[in-house]
Amino acid sequence: xxxxxxxxxxxxxxxxxxxxxxxxxxxxxxxxxxxxxxxxxxxxxxxxxxxxxxxxxxxxxxxxxxxxxxxxxxxxxxxxxxxxxxxxxxxxxxxxxxxxxxxxxxxxxxxxxxxxxxxxxxxxxxxxxxxxxxxxxxxxxxxxxxxxxxxxxxxxxxxxxxxxxxxxxxxxxxxxxxxxxxxxxxxxxxxxxxxxxxxxxxxxxxxxxxxxxxxxxxxxxxxxxxxxxxxxxxxxxxxxxxxxxxxxxxxxxxxxxxxxxxxxxxxxxxxxxxxxxxxxxxxxxxxxxxxxxxxxxxxxxxxxxxxxxxxxxxxxxxxxxxxxxxxxxxxxxxxxxxxxxxxxxxxxxxxxxxxxxxxxxxxxxxxxxxxxxxxxxxxxxxxxxxxxxxxxxxxxxxxxxxxxxxxxxxxxxxxxxxxxxxxxxxxxxxx
Amino acid sequence: xxxxxxxxxxxxxxxxxxxxxxxxxxxxxxxxxxxxxxxxxxxxxxxxxxxxxxxxxxxxxxxxxxxxxxxxxxxxxxxxxxxxxxxxxxxxxxxxxxxxxxxxxxxxxxxxxxxxxxxxxxxxxxxxxxxxxxxxxxxxxxxxxxxxxxxxxxxxxxxxxxxxxxxxxxxxxxxxxxxxxxxxxxxxxxxxxxxxxxxxxxxxxxxxxxxxxxxxxxxxxxxxxxxxxxxxxxxxxxxxxxxxxxxxxxxxxxxx
Numbered sequence: 001x002x003x004x005x006x007x008x009x010x011x012x013x014x015x016x017x018x019x020x021x022x023x024x025x026x027x028x029x030x031x032x033x034x035x036x037x038x039x040x041x042x043x044x045x046x047x048x049x050x051x052x053x054x055x056x057x058x059x060x061x062x063x064x065x066x067x068x069x070x071x072x073x074x075x076x077x078x079x080x081x082x083x084x085x086x087x088x089x090x091x092x093x094x095x096x097x098x099x100x101x102x103x104x105x106x107x108x109x110x111x112x113x114x115x116x117x118x119x120x121x122x123x124x125x126x127x128x129x130x131x132x133x134x135x136x137x138x139x140x141x142x143x144x145x146x147x148x149x150x151x152x153x154x155x156x157x158x159x160x161x162x163x164x165x166x167x168x169x170x171x172x173x174x175x176x177x178x179x180x181x182x183x184x185x186x187x188x189x190x191x192x193x194x195x196x197x198x199x200x201x202x203x204x205x206x207x208x209x210x211x212x213x214x215x216x217x218x219x220x221x222x223x224x225x226x227x228x229x230x231x232x233x234x235x236x237x238x239x240x241x242x243x244x245x246x247x248x249x250x251x252x253x254x255x256x257x258x259x260x261x262x263x264x265x266x267x268x269x270x271x272x273x274x275x276x277x278x279x280x281x282x283x284x285x286x287x288x289x290x291x292x293x294x295x296x297x298x299x300x301x302x303x304x305x306x307x308x309x310x311x312x313x314x315x316x317x318x319x320x321x322x323x324x325x326x327x328x329x330x331x332x333x334x335x336x337x338x339x340x341x342x343x344x345x346x347x348x349x350x351x352x353x354x355x356x357x358x359x360x361x362x363x364x365x366x367x368x369x370x371x372x373x374x375x376x377x378x379x380x381x382x383x384x385x386x387x388x389x390x391x392x393x394x395x396x397x398x399x400x401x402x403x404x405x406x407x408x409x410x411x412x413x414x415x416x417x418x419x420x421x422x423x424x425x426x427x428x429x430x431x
Numbered sequence: 432x433x434x435x436x437x438x439x440x441x442x443x444x445x446x447x448x449x450x451x452x453x454x455x456x457x458x459x460x461x462x463x464x465x466x467x468x469x470x471x472x473x474x475x476x477x478x479x480x481x482x483x484x485x486x487x488x489x490x491x492x493x494x495x496x497x498x499x500x501x502x503x504x505x506x507x508x509x510x511x512x513x514x515x516x517x518x519x520x521x522x523x524x525x526x527x528x529x530x531x532x533x534x535x536x537x538x539x540x541x542x543x544x545x546x547x548x549x550x551x552x553x554x555x556x557x558x559x560x561x562x563x564x565x566x567x568x569x570x571x572x573x574x575x576x577x578x579x580x581x582x583x584x585x586x587x588x589x590x591x592x593x594x595x596x597x598x599x600x601x602x603x604x605x606x607x608x609x610x611x612x613x614x615x616x617x618x619x620x621x622x623x624x625x626x627x628x629x630x631x632x633x634x635x636x637x638x639x640x641x642x643x644x645x646x647x648x649x650x651x652x653x654x655x656x657x658x659x660x661x662x663x664x665x666x667x668x669x670x671x672x673x674x675x676x677x678x679x680x681x682x683x684x685x686x687x
Contacts, residue, residue, distance in 0.1 A: 039686055078500075081500050081569075081570070084653070085500060085502075085505070085652060085653070091653040091656075091657055092657070092660070095657075235686060239682050240682060240683060240686065243675065243678055243679045243682050243683075244679055244683075246675055247672065247675040247676055247679045250668055250671045250672040250675050251672055253668050254665060254668045254669070254672065257661060257664050257665050257668060258665075260661070261657055261658060261660060261661020261662075261664060261665070262472055262658060262661055264657070265573055270573060270574050270575050270576050270578065271574070273570040273573040273574035273650075274566075274570075274574050283610070
């Protein structure tokens with residue numbers, strides 16, 4: 001961050017007085033106004049700021065909801081209904097918060113895929129990317145615990161299924177589960193600690209987001225061409241990207257409003273309008289849509305069908321369940337080391353003729369996983385899930401390291417403004 | 432135009448997500464698809480149908496099913512005036528107290544009360560219904576997949592078991608739309624079972640349709656306020672988007 005460089009002189013004497021003692025004014029000025037940004041960023045670069053807006057909205061609606069919500073197993077469900085019926089604009093707050101979680105994941109996933117396509121995780125932005133993965137993990141933990149709070153059937157049984165995963169670890173598993181539950185079953189103590197953590201983690205998230213921004217502003221944004229940008233090809237963040245981000249935000253809010261005001265329950269599960277009942281198991285326990293790809297990976301590690309050979313791990317004490325937990329966490333943790341798994345030095349897929357296709361295969365693979373995670377696990381669904389799970393790991397662990405060695409990237413332009421002479425049209429910058 | 436492509440993509444993603452949520456319950460027919468007056472962007476509740484549906488709920492469903500989140504005062508949404516709401520409430524008795532002597536006492540319900548439950552506790556409800564628990568109906572239309580269509584189909588979906596089907600146990604009834612087809616609820620609606628105040632002929636279909644609409648309101652009483660707010664918000668955002676688009680083009684003119 002360029003904070004405290006001391007070059008800015010503010011007209012207002014009050015601002016000068018403050019900045020001399022606490023240089024936040026110049027920090028804001030340097031990092032939000034004159035901050036130098038590549039001039040060719042396309043609309044896929046909007047999703048980072050959209051994620052920031054969603055995090056802020058979630059915190060605001062969440063804080064207001066807490067003023068009306070009661071975190072007790074006997075009263076949580078009723079208090080949510082009271083919010084929906086008797087609190088002024090309670091329906092708006094709750095639907096904004098519940099659908100807001102989905103929106104937050106949509107923009108974050110698009111933001112990540114943009115990073116994958118344009119190689120934004122490569123040197124010198126490895127830590128920026130890794131902090132992003134930490135943000136994703138925190139988001140997932142927060143969203144999972146938030147879904148438990150209304151204490152409906154899917155809240156309860158989702159909590160049951162996910163916390164029970166930890167019992168897969170040998171020896172320490174069962175004590176860990178008891179510790180997580182605060183008892184011998186998912187019950188009021190579980191709800192209380194989830195509520196506490198659901199309130200805490202978003203603020204941890206804000207902290208990591210700040211680190212993410214510091215890392216971003218150290219080397220600046222990557223860009224669609226993926227080459228380092230010279231000073232003359234950079235423009236100040238304000239007004240160029242403030243207005244562009246606002247335009248994107250307005251379009252995104254239209255999309256958000258469609259769900260929030262007209263189909264507010266379409267992204268949720270009907271069973272969560274049934275109060276939690278420990279004695280009645282829902283016919284089909286599914287997590288929220290944004291967890292389905294990971295849920296598919298978790299469920300696909302049965303030692304049959306395509307994964308029959310994995311049965312050998314069974315003899316080593318790695319049960320199917322433990323393997324599923326390892327694969328599920330592995331599917332996110334593999335992203336942490338992606339900067340080193342990808343051996344290509346070219347960032348943007350625009351100049352990587354094979355990776356360009358491999359990227360879209362990964363997108364399709366994740367969509368297939370999403371589908372498999374939501375279906376009843378029939379043998380066909382399990383097989384499809386296994387193929388997609390296998391491909392997911394092959395993509396990161398095999399294709400990415402090898403592709404960088406064998407692929408011949410197209411020549412890179414010298415600057416984002418100047419196309420490569422021999423490949424005129426193809427290398428046109430996006431803006 | 433890139434923006435247009437992107438927004439098209441967002442909409443497509445939304446539709447994909449939306450349809451991903453649809454799953455048919457095992458061992459039950461897909462519900463009949465009815466076009467409800469409260470469906471869609473501009474859909475509003477049909478007040479006359481809500482009042483008729485409330486009557487069906489009162490006289491039929493409420494014999495076994497509670498609706499504990501519905502207050503009498505909320506019934507003014509159905510088009511009842513203040514006095515009518517008071518009269519509707521006063522027809523029910525609720526237990527209040529303790530009074531200054533420490534005794535519980537009974538009094539007529541007030542508009543601020545919720546509809547009293549037909550049974551004092553779930554055990555009593557089960558005991559009176561052959562072991563099956565009649566669930567609370569306040570949220571039923573949101574608590575089942577394709578709720579409105581499901582409820583209407585269920586209420587009109589009773590039939591004799593098809594030939595070759597295993598005998599129904601006592602207290603079981605065959606219904607095309609219930610998961611597993613065996614439901615503990617006897618067919619609740621008979622033709623002309625109730626007399627509508629507005630003279631509508633009380634066919635099974637009519638009563639099922641009316642009570643389904645009443646239950647849709649009971650589950651989502653703020654639906655109209657929500658959609659009306661939504662339309663204003665969308666109009667505002669469309670205008671804002673156009674203005675921001677023009678402003679963005681102006682700001683960026685010297686960069687392109």
